[in-house]
Amino acid sequence: MQDAKQSVLTLEDQKRLALTGVSSVDSFSENAILLTVNGKRVQIAGAKLKVLSFSEGSGNFTASGEVSMIKYGASRALSLKKLFR
Numbered sequence: 001m002q003d004a005k006q007s008v009l010t011l012e013d014q015k016r017l018a019l020t021g022v023s024s025v026d027s028f029s030e031n032a033i034l035l036t037v038n039g040k041r042v043q044i045a046g047a048k049l050k051v052l053s054f055s056e057g058s059g060n061f062t063a064s065g066e067v068s069m070i071k072y073g074a075s076r077a078l079s080l081k082k083l084f085r
Contacts, residue, residue: 007037014067017042017044025054033063037072043067051067 007021019037026034026041028051033044049065 007039009072011067011070011071014046015064017049017063017067018071019061020059022054022059024050024056025061030065035061040073042073043071045071 004020007019010018019035019042021037022035022042023038024036026036028034028049030045030049031045033049033051035042035044044063046065046066046067046069049063049067052062052064053060
């Protein structure tokens with residue numbers, strides 16, 4: 001059995017987000033940020049999103065903007081290949 005690492009998500013007034021346990025920032029734009037946290041995908045959606053900091057060593061991540069959705073453990077059922085067929 002694999003040990004699960006703890007991650008903590010903090011969202012202040014839907015404007016500032018902090019997340020621990022982040023292993024990678026997979027992509028980001030003003031409207032969406034995709035992260036990998038403990039082997040699972042985390043999708044953050046909103047407007048005027050900015051990555052403020054990310055430390056690969058500690059796994060600490062911060063962002064700001066107008067956060068409208070956070071989806072943890074998003075499945076990869078919709079692949080990019082299907083979008084571009």
